[in-house]
Amino acid sequence: MIGIKHHGAVSGVTGSCHELLLSENGILVDCGLFQGAEKESHNAADSCIIDFPIDHIRALIVTHVHIDHVGRIPYLLAAGFDGPIICSEPSAIMLPEILEDALRIGFTRDRGLINRVLDKIRSQLVPLAYGQWHEVLSDESEALNVRLQRAGHILGSAYVECDAQTVEGHERIVFSGDLGAPHSPLLPAPESPEKADRLIIESTYGDKNHEDRKTRRYRLKSVLEHALEDGGTVLIPAFSIGRTQELLYEIEGLIAEFGDEAIEQTGDSPSPNALNWKDLEIIVDSPLAAEFTRIYRDLKPYWDNEALALVKAGRHPLSFEQLTVIGSHEDHLNAVDYLARLHRPCVVIAGSGMCAGGRVVNYLKAMLGDRRNDVLFVGYQAAGTPGRDILTYGSQGGWVELDGERYDIRARIHSVGGYSAHAGQGDLLTFVDGIPRSPKEIRIVHGDAGAKEALKVELQALVPESKVLIPAG
Known part of the structure; x- marks a missing residue:
């Protein structure tokens, strides 16, 4: 079975980093910094370390450029990652800007080193238009294509559709990233995916709704x-x-x-x-x-x-x-x-x-x-x-x-x-309800414990045929 691992945003709302593992190869979806109490729960020196294997990682997919989703990218490069960094076209413009600020504040003041890191990041960027399939890998035993759709969270934000094929079969796996609230200024609202066998969904406001x-x-x-x-x-x-x-x-x-x-x-x-x-x-x-x-x-x-x-x-x-x-x-x-x-x-x-x-x-x-x-x-x-x-x-x-x-x-x-940039509980439920065929599995991440539990109860009532789970931290 195609595997999913979580390297952040499991016990809270920061440090987003998720791994999709095929039989031999994998990708990461986001690689963000831990913040607040979640940073303190790690040893200060360890909160940025890439403490999981990456030799099999073929690409990094960036949902959007907030620091809790991209802040560990320099450390990922330092750990040896040299693959493509796939993101939307607006995010490709903004990512070096946000990482330059993060590098200057938390990494080094050496202008030359900062420029070298940013040049490397730019050389690995693969900007994608929304709605366009992109081949990440394809061989005799497995294949993976990804597509970005508007998430309405910030400019350039996306949720990620992963079309995965192994000798065991085919799956469509969707990572929500951070979804925006409908009717927010400036950005179109997200639309539900056409298909999701498994869905990994955020729950920042899984326990409350926003004002209109x-x-x-x-x-x-x-x-x-x-x-x-x-x-x-x-x-x-x-x-x-x-x-x-x-x-x-x-x-x-x-x-x-x-x-x-x-x-x-x-x-x-x-x-x-x-x-x-x-x-x-x-x-x-x-x-x-x-x-x-x-x-x-x-x-x-x-x-x-x-x-x-x-x-x-x-x-x-x-x-x-x-x-x-x-x-x-x-x-x-x-x-x-x-x-x-x-x-x-x-x-x-x-x-x-x-x-x-x-x-x-x-x-x-x-x-x-x-x-x-x-x-x-x-x-x-x-x-x-x-x-x-x-x-x-x-x-x-x-x-x-x-x-x-x-x-x-x-x-x-x-x-x-x-x-708030995040969808409220009702918006998250609408996103799931809009998927024509209910996912076999829904994983709830990126939320405090109470928010995740509240969303789980609502999702189980909305899509009783789906297995709804909260991954362990």
């Missing part, structure tokens, strides 16, 4: 209004790829719709000092986010019809008048100091999304203790990360540890789950 887009957009508007009434800063920790661009898209839409309306209201009429929506300053403080926002703009053909219609009408969803991008570290420190001292209403989007590093940490240190400010979470916060602690203890007047020091949380804390 209209509701979450209203909540985003309300949070911004509430926060900006008293001259505070709204700090949004967001990953550089996906969430930052979707937030800019939605905020530009709010400004376009409510531009001349006052944010602050006093009774039935606007205050004379009220800030209009069109006067609201939006700061993206992340060189990486700025670069990926540029790439998103360059890859408009991969946007959905709604976004393309706005462009045709003369709108600029990712490049508008109120947007300021901060590049240099000096400008970043000046912005933190300026916003902490002055009562200037502002929205700051900065990485990282789970507050485990990046420029957002300096903003949190300066602003968490001030009740005028707000922190708005729009994505999943993994256990063991500062983001999870702020979200958990912020409403209780608690504290969070940042760079070894405790900071009291007096800022208001909000969460708008509808902007």
Whole structure:
């Protein structure tokens, strides 16, 4: 029987790495970093090590370029992998960019070494158009073809269809990667595969559903209004790829719709000092986010019809008048100091999304203790990360540890789950239900224990003829 092994994203939501093993050859689907508590559960020195055989691995398939899906690729190369790195066309553009940042922060500052690693990665990249079969291997005893389909998670994201043939028979095995929520800005929603004998599916939000887009957009508007009434800063920790661009898209839409309306209201009429929506300053403080926002703009053909219609009408969803991008570290420190001292209403989007590093940490240190400010979470916060602690203890007047020091949380804390990049429980069930013939086996990965168990119960009820299992960590 064709085998499936899991080298990450089994006991939690990070470190995605799965192996499809034919009789003699195999492929990997993703090779990501462990983060948060999952990183701590490994020895620090071992969390990046490739601790499984790779001599038989003929290709690496990348579902998308988030670091928990690609961050171990340099270590895979160091372990001797020299095969093709297969991914979508947009991902082929973005992968070297995200790995350059990861190498610089966690691997080496040696520019020459970084360039050599990136050149090697580029030489191994095999960009695929969506919906196009690609032959990975073929000999007398076994054959494997793969095809990528849109996953709607971030630009370039894909789920992977594997058409495998051995002397024992033929199977279609599907790896979901990370699936996006339907009706997300910018990207088309994923469609179910035409066939899946076995399905490996993520479960990040396997135990809950997201707000619909209209509701979450209203909540985003309300949070911004509430926060900006008293001259505070709204700090949004967001990953550089996906969430930052979707937030800019939605905020530009709010400004376009409510531009001349006052944010602050006093009774039935606007205050004379009220800030209009069109006067609201939006700061993206992340060189990486700025670069990926540029790439998103360059890859408009991969946007959905709604976004393309706005462009045709003369709108600029990712490049508008109120947007300021901060590049240099000096400008970043000046912005933190300026916003902490002055009562200037502002929205700051900065990485990282789970507050485990990046420029957002300096903003949190300066602003968490001030009740005028707000922190708005729009994505999943993994256990063991500062983001999870702020979200958990912020409403209780608690504290969070940042760079070894405790900071009291007096800022208001909000969460708008509808902007998560991940499908909710109902979306995952719809994806499975849309497969014309139910899979013989469904493996649930990439989720906390409770989320996986909840999704398992729902899947067993939805497709009782399928064997639903949760692989052991």
